[in-house]
Amino acid sequence: MGQATGTYGGRSAQERRTERRERFLAAALQQFGDRPGYRAASVAGLCEEAGLSTRQFYEEFRNLEQVLAQLHLLVNDRTEQAVLRALTDTAGLTFEQRIGAVLRAYIAAATDDRRRLRIAFVEIIGVSEELERQRLTRRALWVQLIVAEAEAAVGRGEIAPRDFRIAATAFIGAVNGLLHDWTAGQFDATLAQVVDELVALLLGSVRRPGG
Template identity: 30%
Template structure:
């Protein structure tokens, strides 16, 4: 029974991810997801309290994949900030629906906006151990400064990656990674922060 319930949850997540990445949050309703998954509504509520809970679960699932994608490229040598940013670009390039889920839909959906905003500082902190000392030493220790940095950095990188993933910024992945690294260096060097990452 537990295995079947877990399988149904994965089915619902798969459909939710496909709908969110293709048609946006407005397409992710309980009925639409159940219809696509071939499951009755009672099975939806077996796994999720609400449509919003499914949206958050899909977001977290894709974000976890991004973190694993970044970490898998570390090897013996620590990643540089630019390595991390290029791996982010690679993740979105492999499947542009991922960019829609993590970057575009939080701009359009209140649930995802709040969830994404709450996750950004934790996401940046989770990245810090993956990179060398040049970024670890530059990130502010003060919680207030970290909140400001997360907000500004998140906004700048979301805009850059979205324009690129949507095809409006006609440059290669390496160029995007270079630009993103410059953005990180400039913003980490804001007043109240440590010297910029190189």
């Protein structure tokens, strides 16, 4: 479908489209991340939340799954930016100090809005093969980051060399499972308790068993 290209109200067509898209994503964050949840959401309900029309929705997205996919990427990008800042801020520290700070930055960014937490660890699960591939691709990037940090610590003589891929993959699976269950209310714990448990788990997972 063709798009208007002129200027209206002092804003270009692209600026108006960008604003519309952001309004749809903000509405989706509320509806998917809170109530009614992705599986009970509808295009009509999302449009009502955004204050926009269904015609405008279909100018931006194919369907609700594409909106969820975009939200999932945005949530991961936001968390990744927090982790990269922590990596920069902790340059020169020991591996244990560095990985603890990085994990705390990850958890803080992932959990500061329960709606984003739900998008990343609950609503994305089991939607479609395409979204599962997206989820696993982003998870693989987190595994690579842990492996890179562990191998750098080996180079500094802080930990013994080994193949860290299995340990890193197991740890990321544990993070996903723990945050999923915590978000779903499967157990009672404070955020600080969750963070401390994950820090201890990560530090233990990259050290050679029995070492």
